[in-house]
Amino acid sequence: MISFECDYIMGAHPKILENLIKSNMEYEKGYGNDHYTKSAAEKIREVCGAPEADVRFLVGGTQTNRIVIDSMLHNYEGVISATTGHINVHESGAVEASGHKVLAVPGYDGKVRPSDVKKLISDFYDNGSYEHMIFPGMLYISHPTEYGTLYTLSELEELSGICKEYSIPLFLDGARLGYGLMSYNTDVTISDIARLCDVFYIGGTKVGALCGEAVVFTHNNTPRHFLTTIKQNGALLAKGRLLGVQFDTLFTDGLYFEISKNAIEKAEALKSVFREKGYKFFIDSPTNQQFIILSDSKIEELRDKVGFEIWERCDDSHQAVRFATSWATTDEDIEYLKSVI
């Protein structure tokens, strides 16, 4: 059976495995002091056009969100997020477990509106009791969002401006960043992100790696003794080469972008297939996650033919479901899909 259930149902891009094998018997220092990690960081700095950036490698997305947020906030600060933000819904309260409130603003197809963010912050400082409240200490956005949508460059600039105005960092969760960058409908480049954000990460787990996220502190703003913080959180790999080799591979000869592009091409093909057959879309997503509205009976019918994920109920007889493409999706997969829906 072909599956579009998510973008982490298969292993890694073959070149990653190849390089893991090639480097396997080399001696390398532990804890991220290996050559591959250094090389990967350098290549990421280059691709971001940010020579002064500091790049660190962590294992997964929730881990990255928790550690970055906790280490950049004071105890009296919380993080602003869309209500639908991954940190606010699907990370088992990781941010709160590390002591910080998530200050939710409405999510519009996953995105926050600059005006809402600005209002939350200015209302806070206007409040006579603000010392009894949680300070807005950071803005968290995901790009692509949990709904596959993207910020425009002008939106990112506006959000960045608000953060600068109030001296709080802008943190961009790029668990699926590649798919956002290679979308047909975006005017945002990775160097825009490096220029506008204080910290962001380049997702590996969902873009062809076995695991791993590359965190980019864009301007000499890595929290002090960040390695100790990573260790304290149980996130420091003894064999840091596992992350180093993977990201070094992904950022050699543009592999990261190439495989992201494949996912976008296949997503567009998938959209056409559904559109042509008259299906309605739950959200207009320009990235690799596509949300289609299916009737309950159709869902039942397709269940054994193709893999997808139930997203949410729309009405008594319809549900939104998610089809995700990835680096591994092929034309044959799309053809197969066409034949069964």
Added chain:
Amino acid sequence: MISFECDYIMGAHPKILENLIKSNMEYEKGYGNDHYTKSAAEKIREVCGAPEADVRFLVGGTQTNRIVIDSMLHNYEGVISATTGHINVHESGAVEASGHKVLAVPGYDGKVRPSDVKKLISDFYDNGSYEHMIFPGMLYISHPTEYGTLYTLSELEELSGICKEYSIPLFLDGARLGYGLMSYNTDVTISDIARLCDVFYIGGTKVGALCGEAVVFTHNNTPRHFLTTIKQNGALLAKGRLLGVQFDTLFTDGLYFEISKNAIEKAEALKSVFREKGYKFFIDSPTNQQFIILSDSKIEELRDKVGFEIWERCDDSHQAVRFATSWATTDEDIEYLKSVI
């Protein structure tokens, strides 16, 4: 240059990489719901002779220690450990960061003495102010210890008995468990450990895997909703297969024991080499970590010829250094060592 610096300077056992490749293009559920994870858990239950055990997979040792300890303790409880215990020294305060005190008892070549453990607990309950103190809520031991030493079966039984008497769990850190089990000087089997401990883990990172530790809750005592706790701590891999495939490989046809045995054989050979050349040992270790006393000038001389780790200063002109063997150490490595020291 040949290096004995530690047991995590190379990649993974080739069979692991082989199986990662073999399974790479299969669809597998995320978050540990894949077939490999299930199979690995089953094989570990079998090898432990513990059909009722629950086996979970985490990424690294500090992460495992932090999560297991925090999820098994109440807020008013601390964990007893040797002063030299990994959790007390080299985990960047991870246990305290999750809210718990490490209650240190003296370490004797890395081991705790049952009498010290018993005294700490009974003194606590005898103390009129014990409600103002931290309750001893768990005993943490490492086996092999950080100094390569091992508990005897009778010591383990005594420690287990004390824990049962006071109704606190016994937790064994087996980051290098394989090397302990295959030592020439041990009467402890993995089923002894499964029988005597409430929870322990089988280290992968330092015994041939790229990463990963298999946590065994021996008797239906997994903390409730442990998956959510893992997620909250940022320790849940989306591609859980990475851990599943590795442990499934390690526990197929006794690979874990076979490669551990290789490390022990090479460690014994290494000991002979040093002994024959008249070197003194810092500690008498029956496992893969060997601690030799070298003069400062010898250290200087060897620095460019062979890799090892400085452990601690002994006197003005001597230091203890560590040579570690592993699954990957060869007879040629030992021959080389012999030729340079």
Added chain:
Amino acid sequence: MISFECDYIMGAHPKILENLIKSNMEYEKGYGNDHYTKSAAEKIREVCGAPEADVRFLVGGTQTNRIVIDSMLHNYEGVISATTGHINVHESGAVEASGHKVLAVPGYDGKVRPSDVKKLISDFYDNGSYEHMIFPGMLYISHPTEYGTLYTLSELEELSGICKEYSIPLFLDGARLGYGLMSYNTDVTISDIARLCDVFYIGGTKVGALCGEAVVFTHNNTPRHFLTTIKQNGALLAKGRLLGVQFDTLFTDGLYFEISKNAIEKAEALKSVFREKGYKFFIDSPTNQQFIILSDSKIEELRDKVGFEIWERCDDSHQAVRFATSWATTDEDIEYLKSVI
């Protein structure tokens, strides 16, 4: 100048000070083991009709909320609250600082709706990804609410039923409980609360004491080693008698109810004064906090004549302000108010 700014702008009811003096030179055990604390607990059990209840004394409201919530929740659980709940807005993120998410449901004049609570919980368990989310682990309500409003007995029963259905505790924040119990518009008694809640507290700070809240665990459900938890949170008074004497006084001869009744009588008189002069009310509050809509110019005019608190802006030229009565408010205060507004 007369002030209605809040219910904690004056000291303590004179009888409390009298008894502090009377008992001052008696030897008493520390940490709540004094006779007054025991006597106060017994009197509270009696007035609640809850002989099996356990009563503990803490210093302030935020402290009580933080400690009760943290000690009754598991790490993977959060607490349901109205968006406007004190714990969600005005406690500087104390609940999150102790590791737990506040799961907000809409507040209607400060109250949660049973249907919203039920939906939040059932949606959670219906969600396929609930293990990646925070479990609803407790329901927090305030009575009176932060807006002075009250639950009816039938609403409390419904909320209690939902909590029982899902086996989560119902926690009632009674920082101003006396004013709720003595309202002219309530059918809820303190024994109803003791019967329907798993834990609640009887506010002292805002009802005539210098400080102090009496926490009632209604049915042998005090968290284990709660004294150690109190100490760990820095909330254990060495001179526990300070709380014991105050609550013993408040619960002798019905003083707590008598002084609460005074506040209600004066609040009703205050309402009449405003109503007769044609002022509009922001909320219809049956307790000691009254919320009036004043024009900006009226606020300016009154500023030097009478104390009150700015609550929130209603429109371009009007704001809601709060006038609070208390145990100390006199008929003369009301007459004065009448003369200046």
Added chain:
Amino acid sequence: MISFECDYIMGAHPKILENLIKSNMEYEKGYGNDHYTKSAAEKIREVCGAPEADVRFLVGGTQTNRIVIDSMLHNYEGVISATTGHINVHESGAVEASGHKVLAVPGYDGKVRPSDVKKLISDFYDNGSYEHMIFPGMLYISHPTEYGTLYTLSELEELSGICKEYSIPLFLDGARLGYGLMSYNTDVTISDIARLCDVFYIGGTKVGALCGEAVVFTHNNTPRHFLTTIKQNGALLAKGRLLGVQFDTLFTDGLYFEISKNAIEKAEALKSVFREKGYKFFIDSPTNQQFIILSDSKIEELRDKVGFEIWERCDDSHQAVRFATSWATTDEDIEYLKSVI
């Protein structure tokens, strides 16, 4: 029965109660914005000869230790303390509960030795693995110590020098500071402490107040938004006047020093009584806590005649016990003691 069990078995100094009554019906702002709090802070700055100091009032000692330590440390830092330090033994793990390790150095009658402190810090920075360890981030000392002993001025200067050398704050726990300052055997003044420490507190609870500790940040080094941190920890009194009035009273006309002096005079008289009767001392304490060695039979005999606290067992038939004097101890109490021992 007369009791010397501790210095918090009676209420408050009568002048404190007098002033609580005198100020009771005055309107005062909440949360420490009252006139008494401001006046008390000003008087403390004066008595410390530290016009630039910031003075804050908290409720109890453990609370103060926890909040000060947590708010002045980074997540990767721990606090150095004597093994016998209050924070290391008798605060139910409050420091660890807020995420920080206590780095214990040997206690000598409760005091740390500068050489041990220096060694711990320099060993840390010499350690090749220090990034995997907890940074020494603060030095905590108590003065008087838990054993009634005192640092000399030269010891304090040396400790302060070490802290400056390594840029870590020196924090002095003065829960019983008055008794230290008024000791016959000290060359340390309160302005020495204000000059040498980065933060310290002046204990009220054990020196005549009902509750309260005055925290002095000596040089514009109050943690940012400290009020919010206090609130978050549940330590902010709505009726902050309770602390303001008490400390304003204690620091008017030298009352704090006068009542501390009384305790010292009575302690010296008590020492003479025991010495004359041939009793042995467990420790040579120059402050209000006296530790005497009593035989088990003598303890039994005295149990119903006079109050004291069991400290620790010395041998099979003897125990050390504590007799504490206070502001309230009278000549008659000492005479009575003489007559019964």
